[in-house]
Amino acid sequence: xxxxxxxxxxxxxxxxxxIHWGLYAIPARGEWVRSVEKISNEDYExxxxxxNPSHFNPKEWARAAKAAGQKYAVLTxxxxxGFCLFDSKLTDYKATNxxxxxxxxxxxxxxxxxxxxxxxxxxxxxxxxxxxxxAFGDRNHPxxxxxxFRKKQINFDQYLEYMHGQVRELLTNYGKIDIxxxxxxxxxxxxEKWKATELIQMIRDIQPDIxxxxxxxxxxxxxxxxxxxxxxxxxxxxxxPGGILDENGEQVPWEAxxxxxxxxxYHSKDKNYKSPKQVIRTLVECVSKNxxxxxxxxxxxxxxxxxxxxxILQEVGNWxxxxxxxxxxxxxxxxxxxxxxxxxxxxxxxYAHVFDRGIGPIYFAxxxxxxxxxxxxxxxxxxxxxxxxxxxxxxDIESGAFINLxxxxxxxxxxx
Ligand code: JFZ
Numbered sequence: 001x002x003x004x005x006x007x008x009x010x011x012x013x014x015x016x017x018x019i020h021w022g023l024y025a026i027p028a029r030g031e032w033v034r035s036v037e038k039i040s041n042e043d044y045e046x047x048x049x050x051x052n053p054s055h056f057n058p059k060e061w062a063r064a065a066k067a068a069g070q071k072y073a074v075l076t077x078x079x080x081x082g083f084c085l086f087d088s089k090l091t092d093y094k095a096t097n098x099x100x101x102x103x104x105x106x107x108x109x110x111x112x113x114x115x116x117x118x119x120x121x122x123x124x125x126x127x128x129x130x131x132x133x134x135a136f137g138d139r140n141h142p143x144x145x146x147x148x149f150r151k152k153q154i155n156f157d158q159y160l161e162y163m164h165g166q167v168r169e170l171l172t173n174y175g176k177i178d179i180x181x182x183x184x185x186x187x188x189x190x191x192e193k194w195k196a197t198e199l200i201q202m203i204r205d206i207q208p209d210i211x212x213x214x215x216x217x218x219x220x221x222x223x224x225x226x227x228x229x230x231x232x233x234x235x236x237x238x239x240x241p242g243g244i245l246d247e248n249g250e251q252v253p254w255e256a257x258x259x260x261x262x263x264x265x266y267h268s269k270d271k272n273y274k275s276p277k278q279v280i281r282t283l284v285e286c287v288s289k290n291x292x293x294x295x296x297x298x299x300x301x302x303x304x305x306x307x308x309x310x311x312i313l314q315e316v317g318n319w320x321x322x323x324x325x326x327x328x329x330x331x332x333x334x335x336x337x338x339x340x341x342x343x344x345x346x347x348x349x350x351y352a353h354v355f356d357r358g359i360g361p362i363y364f365a366x367x368x369x370x371x372x373x374x375x376x377x378x379x380x381x382x383x384x385x386x387x388x389x390x391x392x393x394x395x396d397i398e399s400g401a402f403i404n405l406x407x408x409x410x411x412x413x414x415x416x
């Protein structure tokens with residue numbers, strides 16, 4: 001399979017759930033807490049000894065994702081702190097050795113599969129816990145200021161063996177996996193520094209259809225990308241203004257990852273949540289530029305997705321139930337962005353997302369005599385295509401069409 005074939009389902013599905021969860025849920029100050037507060041291995045150890053997510057029920061996560069209209073999920077199997085949610089034979093630093101006493105990845109995979117969702121693994125190639133991970137090359141390493149630590153000899157090849165071995169475990173022990181989401185290369189730690197070609201060859205050997213993000217390095221936008229440059233581009237906390245094109249001007253699959261507040265991992269004080277409306281509009285924006293949205297939640301130490309996040313997901317789900325047709329299998333329209341909102345398109349169906357309704361009919365530049373019929377997606381009701389009185393006297397509108405929204409029931413302002 002080539003990239004185009006591999007990413008077909010992904011680009012059809014458009015909307016996924018990102019889940020950041022690990023020991024950092026206990027201090028509850030975000031997933032970078034070890035680095036930000038320079039916490040030593042010893043001091044972080046207490047969270048390992050305590051980790052016991054009594055309410056961990058991935059079926060509930062999966063149901064929330066499905067109800068929101070999300071079609072796939074990506075969970076942190078290991079974040080930068082090095083703690084593994086899966087039962088790796090290559091380390092003791094794993095969920096099976098905490099009071100949780102079980103392989104949480106196994107339960108995640110089963111639960112999401114059961115709800116018919118596709119399953120992805122986030123895996124951090126950065127590892128602040130492994131003794132052979134280069135602390136001094138990584139300016140964010142929690143031990144960066146510790147003299148003794150800096151002087152320690154390391155054997156990076158042994159770390160690479162560990163890292164490759166864990167990826168092999170993840171892709172061997174849990175059946176078919178749909179997405180491998182590596183995080184991340186930096187400075188000169190990129191590409192072959194991770195033995196990325198070898199890594200990719202192994203991955204394709206075990207899971208030929210899996211799709212892989214672009215954070216191992218390389219240039220996915222090249223006309224001749226490295227084998228490790230990935231299947232999709234991963235912009236973070238931003239929707240790329242013009243989508244992502246390669247050097248030949250061809251579309252590159254991409255997925256914006258965005259978190260609901262200002263942290264990826266659980267943060268008990270961070271209440272700066274986006275509104276459901278912002279999320280819906282961001283999803284529409286992604287699709288209108290040929291991209292996906294991977295929307296993040298950070299379950300707490302007991303395994304519960306914060307109430308605020310669940311509320312947002314539910315509202316997004318209400319909208320998706322009525323308007324999902326304008327998201328799934330849709331892509332950018334070959335029309336300029338309209339003044340009042342955005343277009344998405346699927347075949348000969350054009351979806352007009354009216355963000356700014358204003359007063360009077362809405363205008364479709366370039367579509368004079370091209371619209372066969374117009375319907376409100378939310379309730380299927382007919383909308384009238386009509387040219388307003390004296391329209392020919394306004395400048396530059398000869399080639400456009402007008403649709404009258406008057407009287408149309410717009411259940412909420414995001415309707416399509
Ligand atoms: C990384 C992680 O450090 C973070 O904790 C979270 O998991 C996020 C999804 O990914 O953060 C990054 C990685 C790459 C960039 C920015 C933040 N980048 O390329 O700009």
